Amino acid sequence: MSGTEKxxxxxxxSGYIASWLVKLLLQRGYTVKATVRDPKKxxxxxxxSGYIASWLVKLLLQRGYTVKATVRDPxxxxxxxxxLALDGAKERLKLFKANLLEEGSFDxxxxxxxxxxxxxxPVFLAASDPQTELIDPAVKGTLNVLKSxxxxxxxxxxxxxxxxxxxxxxxxxxxxxxxxxxxxxxDPLWYMLSKTLAEEAAWKFAKENGIDMITxxxxxxxxxxxxxxxxxxxxxxxxLINGSYSSYDGIYRFVDTRDVANAHxxxxxxxxxxxxxxxxxxxxxxxxxxxxxxxxxxALFPTQE
Numbered sequence: 001m002s003g004t005e006k007x008x009x010x011x012x013x014s015g016y017i018a019s020w021l022v023k024l025l026l027q028r029g030y031t032v033k034a035t036v037r038d039p040k041k042x043x044x045x046x047x048x049s050g051y052i053a054s055w056l057v058k059l060l061l062q063r064g065y066t067v068k069a070t071v072r073d074p075x076x077x078x079x080x081x082x083x084l085a086l087d088g089a090k091e092r093l094k095l096f097k098a099n100l101l102e103e104g105s106f107d108x109x110x111x112x113x114x115x116x117x118x119x120x121x122p123v124f125l126a127a128s129d130p131q132t133e134l135i136d137p138a139v140k141g142t143l144n145v146l147k148s149x150x151x152x153x154x155x156x157x158x159x160x161x162x163x164x165x166x167x168x169x170x171x172x173x174x175x176x177x178x179x180x181x182x183x184x185x186x187d188p189l190w191y192m193l194s195k196t197l198a199e200e201a202a203w204k205f206a207k208e209n210g211i212d213m214i215t216x217x218x219x220x221x222x223x224x225x226x227x228x229x230x231x232x233x234x235x236x237x238x239x240l241i242n243g244s245y246s247s248y249d250g251i252y253r254f255v256d257t258r259d260v261a262n263a264h265x266x267x268x269x270x271x272x273x274x275x276x277x278x279x280x281x282x283x284x285x286x287x288x289x290x291x292x293x294x295x296x297x298x299a300l301f302p303t304q305e
Contacts (some may be wrong), residue, residue, distance in 0.1 A: 009033045043268075044068045044113045046098065046106070046145060047120025049079040051233070052161060052218070054226040055261035056117055061088035063265065068109050070098035070120065082226045100141030106148035114154055115268045118145045119161040121198065138194035142202050150209045159264050160202050162215040164253055164278060166195040182217065182276035214267045218260045218279040219253030240286060241293060241300055252289055255281040 006029060012018050013034030025032050041064055047053050048069030060067050071079055074095040083089060098105045100120055110116050121138045142160065149155050167182065199215055206213035221233045230238070260279055267273045284292075294301050 005031060007031045007033065009035070011035045038064075038066070040114055042066045042068065042113050043115040043117065044070070044106075044110045045117045045119065046070045046109075047118075048083060048095070049227060050119055051225065051227065051231040052221060052257055052260050052264075053117070053119040054082060055223075055257050056119065056264055057083055057093065058086050058226065059258075059261050059265060061086055061092060064088075064092075066092040066094075068094050068096060068113060070096045070106065070109055072099075073097065078228055082228065086226075100137045100144060103144050103147060106145050107151060110145075110148050110155060111152055112154055113152070114156050116145065116149050116155055116158045117161070117264055117268070118142060118158065120145075121161070121195070134191060134194040135197060138198040139201050142198045143205055146202060146205050146209070146211060146213075149211060150205075155211075157212045157214065157268055158206070159268050160199070160213060160215045161264070162199045162217045162276070163192075163195045164217050164219045164280065165192040166199050167217055167276075167278065168253070182278050214273055215276045216260065216264055216267060216279055217276055218263075219255045219281075221257045221260055222254050223257035223259075237289075237293070240290060250286050252284050252286065253280045253282075254284060255279045 008025060008030050010018055010022050010025070010032055011034075013022050013032075013036050018034075022032050022034055043060060043065050045053055045057055045060070045067055046069075048057050048067075049071045053069075057067050057069055069083065071083075074080060074097050080095060083093065083095070086093065096109045098109055120141060146158065149158050202213065202215070205211070220236065221231075222237070225231070225234070259281060263277065263279055267277060
C-alpha cells in the first residue's frame, strides 16, 4: 500500500473489539471510515418470543430501531424463527439468552440501549408451585431487569408490561358510582398476585432509583399470532368454545395485540407519558363472545345430531 492513502472501514465501530481495532488502526496511520448504530434507536425487548413482544419487535423494526431481544433459548426455532423472519431482523435484531432469576443476566443486553421493554413474565392461571412458577419469575425477574437498567445512564425510559389483572381483581364493591381505573391494585389470586406484586415492586424500585418507568396494563389480548404456538388468551377462547370453561356470565376486556404493541412504543416515544395505562378496546360478555364466534367461525361449532 506504499504511496497510496491507507483507508479502511470498520463496521460496528462502537463495539468492544472494534473500538480497540479503530484505536490501533489510527496509531498505524490509517484513515478509518467507521459505522455505528444510531444510539437513539437501540432498545431492548425481554421475553421477545411472546405474543405481545413479537408484535412489539416487529413494529420497532419497522420504525428503524435496532432491537436487542432476550429469549430463554435462542437455539429453539419454535421460539425464534418468527422473529428472525421479520423485515429488518437480519440487519437490526440481535437475540440474547437471559435468565429472569439470575441477577446481572440482563446487564450486557441493556447496555447502550435508550429504552427497555420488559414483557417477560409467566402467563397462566394454574400452578402446582405458585411461588416458583409464577411469583418469583414475575417479581424477581422484573427487579433483576430494573437493577440492570439502573446501571446504565443511556437508558431513558423503561416500559413494563403488566396486566389489567393487577387492577381489576379487587373485593372493593363495584357500585354504579365506582370507576375501576389505573389507581386500583388487585387482591390475591395466584396469577393476579404475581402481576400485582411485580408491578408494586417495580414502582418502588423505580422511584427509589430514579428510573423513568411506565406500566402497560392490557386486558385479554387477542389478534393475529406471529409465533407458531398458541397463547394463554387464545387458549382462553378455545376453552370457551369447547365448553371446558363454563362460566358464560362474565365479561372479557378485549384488546388487539397490535394496539398493545403500538401503545408500548407510544409510551416510550411520548415525553409526556407517565404512570399506568389501562389498555382495553372492547368489553364483551362471554355469551356475546360466543355469539360472535358462532357467526364468524361456524365450523368451530359443529351442529349436534
